[in-house]
């Protein structure tokens with residue numbers, strides 16, 4: 001994790017119907033050429049709680065909470081990057097569900113794209129973060145999210161508050 005992308009300047013969230021499972025990719029999952037995409041996942045458990053992870057670095061972000069994820073590498077598919085980041089950061093395997101939305105980051109051209117997902121193997125463990133919490137919908141405001149994440153958390157609140165299946 002490093003500081004060369006800053007959160008802020010949120011764009012409207014875009015919760016949609018596209019499924020992000022590797023078996024169900026569409027044309028938007030193209031390899032990233034310029035490496036300006038950050039992907040992350042709102043991992044949900046069976047009690048409709050979401051996994052929040054507290055950053056331990058770098059200084060401006062240390063102590064803030066985020067959705068697990070990271071930068072897509074040049075030439076890498078975004079969902080491959082998401083799976084890779086979850087392995088690296090949490091030591092878990094995940095299933096990716098529908099998109100939650102995306103926001104612009106303050107570094108020009110950088111975008112943070114977030115999906116719903118769930119853990120399919122292992123319990124998340126601390127590797128790169130210093131704390132993990134499963135938050136229910138009533139607890140979403142209990143942590144200090146990264147500044148850019150506001151619209152994504154708001155959309156997540158809406159999604160979790162709407163009865164019915166999330167995937």
Ligand SMILES: Nc1nc2c([nH]c(=O)n2[C@H]2C[C@H](O)[C@@H](COP(=O)(O)OP(=O)(O)OP(=O)(O)O)O2)c(=O)[nH]1
Pocket residue numbers: 001002003004005006007008038039040065066067068069070071072105112146147148149
């Ligand atoms: N994963 C994640 N990143 C976020 C969120 N909100 C937000 O502003 N960001 C920003 C912070 C960073 O500028 C950027 C992610 O970069 P990072 O440094 O964590 O990426 P990385 O894991 O690939 O780290 P590195 O290999 O570059 O060291 O996106 C979020 O909810 N999750």
